[in-house]
Amino acid sequence: MLHFKTINKIINLGPLVLLYYLSVSEIDSHFENYFEILSFNLQLIIIYFWALKRPEILGSGHVFFAGLINDVVMGFPLCISSLAYLTVSLVATYIKNMTVNTRITTDWFTFFVSIFFSNLIFFILLTNFSEIAINLTEISYNTFFTLIFFPFFWFLFTYYNSIITIGKNV
Amino acid sequence: MSSSRDDFGIAFRSALLQRGAAQKFSLVFLIIIAGIIFVLDSYGFGFMKPVRAIINDGIYRVTLVVSSPTRFVPQATGGITNLFNVKKENEKLKKELEVYRQKELNVKFLTNQNKNLRKIIDSEESYLKQENMILSKVLIDKSSPYLKSIIINRGSKSGVLKGMPVMDKDFLIGRVVETNYLSSRVLLLNDLNSRIPVTFGEDGVQAILKGSGGSRPILEYLPEGYIVEEGKDVFTSGKDGIFFPGSPIGITTEKGEVRLYSESSQLSFVKVDLSQKNKEVF
Known part of the structure; x- marks a missing residue:
């Protein structure tokens, strides 16, 4: 029983480990080396999904630290990604408080709202408080593909969530 | 109406302030x-x-x-x-061989070009004479649609300063924009924020090489009406006092872009030129 609980605990840590790994490692979720315009932000999808479905798995503190690590690795001003990630988390928490049962279509639409605000904050802060120039077109492509890939990860994470749920009920 | 506004307020306040069972911070x-x-x-x-x-x-x-x-x-x-x-590599090698043969035929042309460049830069400095370089390993080269930079394992402890040029073999790849004690961040030439003065062609045309965010930087501030020819070698002009003159960078394309000699995604070891002590404010 104890052994099973340990395995369940490790499985529960999956999204958190993935979020930290994507932030700290140089693994490339931006495939622009292979396809010029294809890049998407998997971190935003992870944060939104788990903040919406199982906030106890992905605490806000972890979201904050993942953003901070991402900023250091990417060379952005500290906490700019944290603010963008926390915005996604905020929208997800708000949607969770306002709705009882959601479907993929509603999640997809609200995810669009969350990444819109998140990228808006990121862009405003970067252009006004930093000397780093960024390409608006590339941000648009990134946002677009993040939105396009959301349903795929939604199904994947929903399946993963069901595994965690099964583990908890036993 | 009032009720829906109340609902919004409650839900928003709750989202901001409430801490869940496992949440330590709001x-x-x-x-x-x-x-x-x-x-x-x-x-x-x-x-x-x-x-x-x-x-x-x-x-x-x-x-x-x-x-x-x-x-x-x-x-x-x-x-x-x-x-x-x-098979693919074989074809690629054949093409490269073709290029080298062409280059061999153009040795005379290149020699003249080199003489011209030396006149233009009016300096005895040459990248070949630079010996004050340190080899450093690329720690991180995380690709991003926003920034094109790498992290190297040399920092202020090794004498690396902000603004120092960074080379891959003999080719310029970027400059140091951030130094820590044990590491530094190098802004690559293809980053959107990168701008360096360059010179190219037999006439020693002056231009600014601006990062495009893509794989090939663009030549800007060219003489009025100037049409960029393909296949011209691009060098640093050294006019900014940061980069020493005559460092090879890449080759021009007919679109006015520069195909860099060094592939930024394939960097493992780079050299930092410590002789350029000019500190730059970024």
């Missing part, structure tokens, strides 16, 4: 903390520099360790991939 608290750190870092308060340098050095080392499996997998699978790509 969102509003974290947003405020993030905002404070962001302002402190952006406005460059003195005490933030060493703090950031320590955080950077620590996280870069962790990143290096964490990324090692992702480096190992491509190496392990590389052999198999190579086997399948022999």
Whole structure:
């Protein structure tokens, strides 16, 4: 029983480990080396999904630290990604408080709202408080593909969530 | 109407302030903390520099360790991939051989061009004479649609300063934009924020090489009506006093872009030129 609980605990840590790994490692979720315009932000999808479905798995503190690590690795001003990630988390928490049962279509639409605000904050802060120039077109492509890939990860994470749920009920 | 506004207010307040069962901090608290750190870092308060340098050095080392499996997998699978790509590589090599043959025929032309360039830069300095270089390993080369930069394992401890040029073999690839005690960030030539003065062609045309965010930087501020010809070697002009003159960068394309000699995604070891002590304000 104890052994099973340990395995369940490790499985529960999956999204958190993935979020930290994507932030700290140089693994490339931006495939622009292979396809010029294809890049998407998997971190935003992870944060939104788990903040919406199982906030106890992905605490806000972890979201904050993942953003901070991402900023250091990417060379952005500290906490700019944290603010963008926390915005996604905020929208997800708000949607969770306002709705009882959601479907993929509603999640997809609200995810669009969350990444819109998140990228808006990121862009405003970067252009006004930093000397780093960024390409608006590339941000648009990134946002677009993040939105396009959301349903795929939604199904994947929903399946993963069901595994965690099964583990908890036993 | 009033009820729906109340619902919005309650849900929003709850989202900001409420802490779930496993949450240690409320969102509003974290947003405020993030905002404070962001302002402190952006406005460059003195005490933030060493703090950031320590955080950077620590996280870069962790990143290096964490990324090692992702480096190992491509190496392990590389052999198999190579086997399948022999034909493709053969074709590529043939093309390269063709280019080298063409270059051999153009030795005389290049010699003249070199003489012209030396006249233009009016200096006895040459990248070939530079010996004050240190070799450094590329720790992180995380690709991003926003920034094109790499992290190297040399910092202020090794004498690296902001603004120093960085080379891959003999080719310029970028400059140092951030130094920590044990590591530094190098802004690559193809980054959107990169701008360096260059010269090219027999006439020694002066231009600014601007990063495009893509793989090929663009030539800007060319003489009026000038049409860029394909295949001209581009060198640093050294007019900014940061880069020494005559460092090869790449070759022009007919679109007015520059195909860099050094592939930024394939960097493993780079050289930092310590002789350029000019500090640049970024």
